[in-house]
Amino acid sequence: MKTLTIIPSRLLATRLPGKPLLKINDLSIISHVFRRAQEANIGEVVVATEDQEIADDVIKNGGRAILTSKNHKTGTDRIYEAFEMLKIKDVDLILNLQGDEPAINIKDIINLNKKMVSSQSKMGTLAATMKDLKDLENENIVKVITKKDLNEDEFSKANTFLRSSSKIANIYHHIGIYCYSTETLKKFVELNQSKNEIENRLEQLRALDNNIEINVALASSSPIGVDTKEDYLALKKIMEYKV
Numbered sequence: 001m002k003t004l005t006i007i008p009s010r011l012l013a014t015r016l017p018g019k020p021l022l023k024i025n026d027l028s029i030i031s032h033v034f035r036r037a038q039e040a041n042i043g044e045v046v047v048a049t050e051d052q053e054i055a056d057d058v059i060k061n062g063g064r065a066i067l068t069s070k071n072h073k074t075g076t077d078r079i080y081e082a083f084e085m086l087k088i089k090d091v092d093l094i095l096n097l098q099g100d101e102p103a104i105n106i107k108d109i110i111n112l113n114k115k116m117v118s119s120q121s122k123m124g125t126l127a128a129t130m131k132d133l134k135d136l137e138n139e140n141i142v143k144v145i146t147k148k149d150l151n152e153d154e155f156s157k158a159n160t161f162l163r164s165s166s167k168i169a170n171i172y173h174h175i176g177i178y179c180y181s182t183e184t185l186k187k188f189v190e191l192n193q194s195k196n197e198i199e200n201r202l203e204q205l206r207a208l209d210n211n212i213e214i215n216v217a218l219a220s221s222s223p224i225g226v227d228t229k230e231d232y233l234a235l236k237k238i239m240e241y242k243v
Contacts, residue, residue: 001092001093001117002043002090002091002092002093003042003043003091003092003093003094003095003113003116003179004043004044004046004083004086004088004091004093004094004095005037005040005042005043005044005045005046005094005095005097005109006045006046006047006048006079006082006083006094006095006096006097007030007033007034007037007045007046007047007048007096007097007098007099008047008048008049008075008076008078008079008082008096008098008099009030009033009047009048009049009051009054009099010049010050010051010054010078011051011053011054013100013227015227015228016226016227016228016229016231016232019100019226019232020049020054020057020099020100021053021054021057022226022232024102024235024236024239024240025239025240027061028057028061029099029100029102029226029232030047030049030054030057030058030099031057031058031061031063032102032239033097033098033099033100033101033102033104034047034058034061034063035061035063036097036102036104036106036109037095037097037109038063039106040106040109040110040113041110042095042109042110042113043095044064044088045063045064046064046065046066046082046086047063047064047065047066047099048065048066048068048078048079048081048082049065049066049067049068049078050067050068050069050070050072050078052067055067066082066085066086068081068082068085069081073193074203075096075098075203076096076178076185076188076189076203077189079094079096079185080185080186080189083182083185091182092181092182093113093116093117093179093180093181093182094179094180094181094182094185095109095112095113095177095178095179096177096178096179096180097109097177098176098177098225100225100226100227101175101176101177101223101224101225101226102226102235102239103223103224103235103238103239104175104177104223105219105220105221105223107220108126108175108177108217108219108220109177111217111219112124112125112126112177112179112217113179115155115215115217116179116215119155119215121155121179121181121213121215122180122181122183122184122212122213123178123179123180123181123184123188123207123212123213123214123215124155124178124179124214124215124216124217125144125158125174125175125176125177125178125179125204125214125215125216125217126174126175126177126216126217126218126219127144127146127150127172127173127174127175127216127217127218127219128172128173128175128218128219128220128221128222129172129173129218130143130171130172130173131173131222133168135173136164136165136166136167136168136171137164137165137166138164139163139164140163140227141163141173142161142162142163142173142174142176142202143161143162143163143164143165143171143172143173143174144158144160144161144171144172144174144216145158145159145160145161145162145165145167145169145170145171145172146158146159146170146172146216147159147170148170149170150170150172150216150217150218151218152218154217154218155215155216155217156215156216157213157214157215157216158204158208158213158214158215158216160205160208161174161200161202161204161205161208162200162202163200163201163202172216172218173222175219175222175223176225178204184212187212188206188207188210188212191206191210193206194206194209194210196208196209197209224238
């Protein structure tokens, strides 16, 4: 099966403007993510962006980028437009990798792709074990409740995604990476945003609300996503120390 990885990215982040072009070890965050995806070696990788500066940066650092519309409500819409523009033949799976997780574990990307292929799932994502029970009430950390306990072999179906919870059983820290069959992605972007999705600000609820099952694989850890200046400085410190 052929997988295409598309990374949606834009400069207009509300909490940290210009985020994709912030540098760690002299390389922009978006180019770090591109390289991680390339190192996973599961197929072609393209950044989809509405900003020429992001496209220029990715290309300058040896990557591939495509300019998309500025009118998308969600990253998934941007990905689908890029997929249609690219006209790459015989693609079975599309991997949506977030452009603000430069520390994503390459093995986790590979594992999700493998599980999608072996199970012939329509849509899959990753989740990690909750590190701290205080995170249950932190609305910035998205949670997923799965039907079964996750382990290395399990690719359980998701019951729901939520921002805060008092429930402890089968609840995990959701990681914003998705893999869809091409038909599922097409179906998803044609659906109207659901009430549930809008109220919770969680796009994945649109899938569950329309009977699209989402399988969840266990990630080795939850990477630090860059949402705020504090996140950026913390991650910069960790990644620059490792080098």
